[in-house]
Amino acid sequence: MATNLKGKGRFVSLLLLHGEKIAIGLVAAISLLFVYKAINLPRLGADYQADKLQSEITRTSSEIKDFTWDRAVADHPDKIKKAQPITAKGDGTVDPAQYINRDADNKPVFGIDHAIVAPLILRGDPVILNAIDVRATGGSGLFAFVDEKIRQQQQLKMAEQAKEAERKALEKQKKDQKANANGGPGGGRRGRGEGPGEGLNEPIDKEHPKRHLIQGSIRPTGNSLQGGERIERAYWACVVAKVPIREQLKLFQDALEKSRGSDPGHDFPSYVGFYVERAEVLSGKDLKWDPVPLYDGQQQSIAAKKSLTKAPAHGIAKPAYDALLAAAASFWAGGIAPDVVDARYAEYPLTLPLPPLVGREWGAEATHPDIPWGPFTPTLEPETPQAAPDSAAQQPGSDAAGEFGQANPTQQNIPGGSPSFGTGRPGGPGGYPGGGFGQRMNMGPEGGPGMMPGGARFGGPGGGPEGGPGGMRSAGSGQAAGQHQTLPKGVDNYLLRFFDFSVEPGKKYKYRVKLVLQDPNYNMPQGVLDAAVLDRQAKEAAAAKARKAEKPFYRIVDKWSEPSPAVGIPMAGTVHLAETKIPSADKPNDEPVVKLIVEASDVDDAGTPIQGVKEMDFRRGYVANTIGDARYQPDPTMVDTQPNFKFFTGMTLLDVDGGGKLAKDMTYPSRILVMGPAGELYIRSDTDDKPYVQSFHAIFDETTDKRGPEGPGGPGGPGGPGRGRQPPRR
Numbered sequence: 001m002a003t004n005l006k007g008k009g010r011f012v013s014l015l016l017l018h019g020e021k022i023a024i025g026l027v028a029a030i031s032l033l034f035v036y037k038a039i040n041l042p043r044l045g046a047d048y049q050a051d052k053l054q055s056e057i058t059r060t061s062s063e064i065k066d067f068t069w070d071r072a073v074a075d076h077p078d079k080i081k082k083a084q085p086i087t088a089k090g091d092g093t094v095d096p097a098q099y100i101n102r103d104a105d106n107k108p109v110f111g112i113d114h115a116i117v118a119p120l121i122l123r124g125d126p127v128i129l130n131a132i133d134v135r136a137t138g139g140s141g142l143f144a145f146v147d148e149k150i151r152q153q154q155q156l157k158m159a160e161q162a163k164e165a166e167r168k169a170l171e172k173q174k175k176d177q178k179a180n181a182n183g184g185p186g187g188g189r190r191g192r193g194e195g196p197g198e199g200l201n202e203p204i205d206k207e208h209p210k211r212h213l214i215q216g217s218i219r220p221t222g223n224s225l226q227g228g229e230r231i232e233r234a235y236w237a238c239v240v241a242k243v244p245i246r247e248q249l250k251l252f253q254d255a256l257e258k259s260r261g262s263d264p265g266h267d268f269p270s271y272v273g274f275y276v277e278r279a280e281v282l283s284g285k286d287l288k289w290d291p292v293p294l295y296d297g298q299q300q301s302i303a304a305k306k307s308l309t310k311a312p313a314h315g316i317a318k319p320a321y322d323a324l325l326a327a328a329a330s331f332w333a334g335g336i337a338p339d340v341v342d343a344r345y346a347e348y349p350l351t352l353p354l355p356p357l358v359g360r361e362w363g364a365e366a367t368h369p370d371i372p373w374g375p376f377t378p379t380l381e382p383e384t385p386q387a388a389p390d391s392a393a394q395q396p397g398s399d400a401a402g403e404f405g406q407a408n409p410t411q412q413n414i415p416g417g418s419p420s421f422g423t424g425r426p427g428g429p430g431g432y433p434g435g436g437f438g439q440r441m442n443m444g445p446e447g448g449p450g451m452m453p454g455g456a457r458f459g460g461p462g463g464g465p466e467g468g469p470g471g472m473r474s475a476g477s478g479q480a481a482g483q484h485q486t487l488p489k490g491v492d493n494y495l496l497r498f499f500d501f502s503v504e505p506g507k508k509y510k511y512r513v514k515l516v517l518q519d520p521n522y523n524m525p526q527g528v529l530d531a532a533v534l535d536r537q538a539k540e541a542a543a544a545k546a547r548k549a550e551k552p553f554y555r556i557v558d559k560w561s562e563p564s565p566a567v568g569i570p571m572a573g574t575v576h577l578a579e580t581k582i583p584s585a586d587k588p589n590d591e592p593v594v595k596l597i598v599e600a601s602d603v604d605d606a607g608t609p610i611q612g613v614k615e616m617d618f619r620r621g622y623v624a625n626t627i628g629d630a631r632y633q634p635d636p637t638m639v640d641t642q643p644n645f646k647f648f649t650g651m652t653l654l655d656v657d658g659g660g661k662l663a664k665d666m667t668y669p670s671r672i673l674v675m676g677p678a679g680e681l682y683i684r685s686d687t688d689d690k691p692y693v694q695s696f697h698a699i700f701d702e703t704t705d706k707r708g709p710e711g712p713g714g715p716g717g718p719g720g721p722g723r724g725r726q727p728p729r730r
Contacts (some may be wrong), residue, residue, distance in 0.1 A: 011039060017579045037706035067489045097569060101554065119260075122530040125519055126255035129248050130494050131241035131274070131513050131556040136567035137365040138234045138678070140505060141356040142601045142609045143297050144333035145231035153727045186301035211640040229333045229607045231300045231358060233601065235569050237503050239276060240368040241348060241561065243494035248517075249487055256520060270518040271350055273317030276498050281508040281566045289512070291459040294320050295501045298357045302501055315516065316498060321349035326478055332356040336480060340366050342375040344380055346481035353480055355499060359601060371495050503569045506650065508678045510563045513557065522553040543683035568678025573600030573649035575624050576689040578615060578696075580670035582658030591619045592656045594672055595691075597696055598624045600647045612645045613696060624651040631700045639700055650677025659686075 015022075046052065073080050149167060218321065248269045255269040291314040293307030308323040328336050336353045340362050354362045367373040396707035422454060503509060521533050529537075543550040576597040583590035599613045612630025630645030650673045659670035671685040686693075 039211075054440040058611070064265075071175050079355065085262055088155060105635045116577070120260045121256060123259040123261060123524060123528050123533060124255050124530045125250045125521065125533050125536065125555075126517070128517050128557055128643075129251070130242050130515050130561050131243050132561065133368070134239065134241040134369070134511055134513055134561050135368060136237050136239045136509070136511050136564045137236075138237050138567050138569040138676075139365060140233070140570050140572050140601070141360065142611075143232050143234045144229040144356045144358045144601065144609070145298055145331045146333055147228065154170055158511075188269050204307055211634065211638050213637055219428070224312065231603045233507050233572060233603065234297060234299070234501060235503055235507060236297075236355075236568060237500040237511070237567055238365055239496075239498040239500060239513070239564070240366075241496040241513055242368055243271070243347065243369060243496050243515065244257065245347075245487060245494045246492040249639075252520065261524055265311050265485065267520050271347060272516040273315050273320070273349055274516060275313060275315050275498060275514040275556075276500070276561065277469075277512050278500060279510050279563070281510055287510060287563070292500050292511075294324065294498075295498070297501050298331060309692065316349065316352075317516070318349045321352070321480075328353060337362070339481075342373075342377045343378070343482065343490050343494055344484075344488045345371050345493070345495050348481045348483040350496045351481040351495055352497050352499060358609045366497065367495055368493075371493060378490065378531065380488055394398060421473050468529070504679045505569045505571050506564045508568045508680070510566055512559050512560045512563045516554050516556050518618075519555045566680070568676045568680040571650040571677050572602065573598060573624070573651075575599070575649060575684070576696075577670065577672055577684045577686045578689070578693045580656060580667075580672075580686065582659045582661075592659065594653060594656055594670075596624065597693060598626070598647050598649060600630070600645070600649060602646065604642070610642055610643055610645070612647070613700065614645075614647060615696070618653045620653055620655060622653050624649040624653075628636065632701070651675070652683075 069080075069141040073082065079711070175588050178715070252267055252269055256262055257264075266601050276292045277289040278292045279289045281287070291312065293305070293311075293314045294309045294316055295302050295307055307314065309320045325336070331354045337356065339351075339354060341351070344365075345351075348713045355367060364373060372378060496515075498513075500511075502511075521529055521537070525536060537551070544551045576598050576599065577594065577624060579595040580596070581593040583592060595615060596618050597613055597615050599611065602610050602612065604610055610630065612632045614626075614628060614630050616624075616626065618624070624647065626647045627644055628647070630642045630647070632640060632642055654674060654675050655672050656671040657673075662668050669687050670683060671683055674680065674682045
């Protein structure tokens with residue numbers, strides 16, 4: 001290749017003329033080097049050939065297979081220690097020299113309490129979890145309390161009535177004797193209302209002329225009344241939350257199971273109590289959180305501010321729980337009601353007992369949506385009891401009993417005794433979402449204020465002795481929640497339940513809670529505790545000393561839970577959807593008509609509880625507030641009418657959906673949107689309220705005789721047996 005190299009240096013001219021040849025030579029040299037290295041590989045020696053290795057493997061396998069302890073003793077006598085029974089030596093002494101540690105020069109190394117095995121980790125503080133998913137449900141109704149003054153007055157009244165009845169019986173006897181003396185048997189002229197037909201046209205109770213018998217006997221729901229109770233109207237907010245016990249137990253096990261001083265019985269999470277704070281929801285204002293006192297449900301107690309907790313914190317702890325149980329035994333009519341929640345989900349002192357509700361049962365509003373109740377409780381495996389830890393060495397002095405009581409109460413001091421499957425109150429058909437005011441629009445707790453899902457207020461539509469499937473009630477009283485020592489299978493959360501009786505109807509509130517657990521490292525030897533635990537306990541002891549108190553045996557969760565959704569407190573009543581009438585197509589401007597059963601509670605002048613109901617027609621925008629005749633049950637066998645009864649529910653009908661014709665005798669399911677007095681929105685459907693509506697008609701349809709079973713239409717009356725007593729409309 002000709003080129004002009006004039007003016008170039010010798011080296012540059014050489015590269016330009018022979019550069020390609022030089023590069024090709026270098027590449028060829030490197031390639032030859034690679035080939036040489038690949039061929040010239042190291043070779044294994046004769047001892048590492050395949051036949052030699054296979055022979056060595058066979059010999060080693062035979063050596064291991066044929067090896068015995070006798071051969072080991074013969075070949076290595078200095079490395080084998082043979083077991084020698086103590087009885088063969090003739091004494092029980094142990095040679096200490098066998099357990100002396102020696103260094104590399106075979107010199108003995110002595111120490112105090114020298115560890116034979118490696119020490120375990122020191123005890124740290126497990127992470128403590130707070131309650132989650134706080135919910136609240138507003139309710140209103142009637143509570144029954146024991147009142148000796150009323151009971152004595154009633155006994156005096158009954159005695160006077162007995163004397164009056166005896167006086168009338170003597171007068172009637174004298175009158176009959178005089179009539180027999182004048183005309184003899186069958187003689188004389190009978191006056192109106194005398195003889196065999198006497199009293200046929202008289203009502204059952206002259207003071208209640210509209211009272212009449214119902215067909216069958218339906219057991220009343222709610223708290224059983226014996227007479228002489230004081231009935232009070234009550235408003236409440238039932239605050240519930242999930243306590244993640246299974247996750248908490250896992251954290252305890254991770255921190256303590258492999259630590260020094262580990263004891264499964266002692267290191268089980270034990271709850272001491274909890275705090276509750278409340279904030280009223282006001283438009284345009286920030287939430288102001290205040291502690292909520294615990295009351296026993298009585299109006300007089302709330303008015304006098306006689307709380308069962310101590311100000312200013314008002315912690316709901318074991319002493320307050322015990323005080324509530326004492327108040328329930330003294331003042332609640334019938335004592336503690338059977339709980340709707342399986343006892344394995346309840347925990348002392350987290351799950352407060354159910355107050356003495358009159359006229360209806362507690363249902364889904366008394367538990368968390370994720371914790372089953374009544375007939376929806378799954379079958380759980382039996383809980384294996386575990387012995388409680390010895391708490392005598394961990395009890396503080398008697399002066400340590402304060403807001404949270406003492407550490408580690410023994411099982412004998414726990415209300416309710418050992419955990420067991422308590423008697424529950426199964427609810428009626430209709431399912432959980434149908435309870436109370438129905439499904440909530442603000443994603444609050446399903447089930448409305450103080451009502452049982454499925455509408456089991458009147459019992460089931462069957463009207464049998466137990467009220468049918470919707471009104472069964474278990475006999476016997478309930479018991480307080482026990483304290484678990486083990487975690488039953490299938491239980492992931494405990495139920496935290498608190499009743500706030502100091503709320504006001506028509507207002508809205510939010511709640512938050514904070515748990516208190518017993519410190520598993522309380523009173524443990526300092527040698528088994530981690531440095532961080534010792535530092536924490538020292539700071540707590542110094543702070544307690546400054547307050548002239550004992551150091552705490554518990555730990556409080558650092559942060560409050562997330563606030564609950566806003567809950568409105570209802571007035572004294574609710575509504576149920578019975579029927580929807582959609583106008584025909586040729587009347588497009590007509591409004592749909594909704595038939596609602598309005599329910600309200602009140603107490604008459606004599607102190608008798610009245611759970612009044614009335615069926616009325618409503619249109620959009622109507623408010624379920626009225627004054628009129630109310631039907632109610634004074635006892636399980638009677639129905640009566642209360643005139644001028646006040647239905648003040650504050651429920652407003654906002655919208656109607658469904659209810660149109662599907663076929664000749666069939667309609668689409670319907671539902672309504674209702675706004676409560678506090679502005680909350682609820683959805684009620686006719687499918688959910690159907691059991692309630694059927695029970696209403698089974699009891700209150702006027703198909704029974706008003707003068708008792710022996711009057712006209714009844715057995716022995718004109719027309720023969722059964723005439724005039726048609727089955728109730730279903």
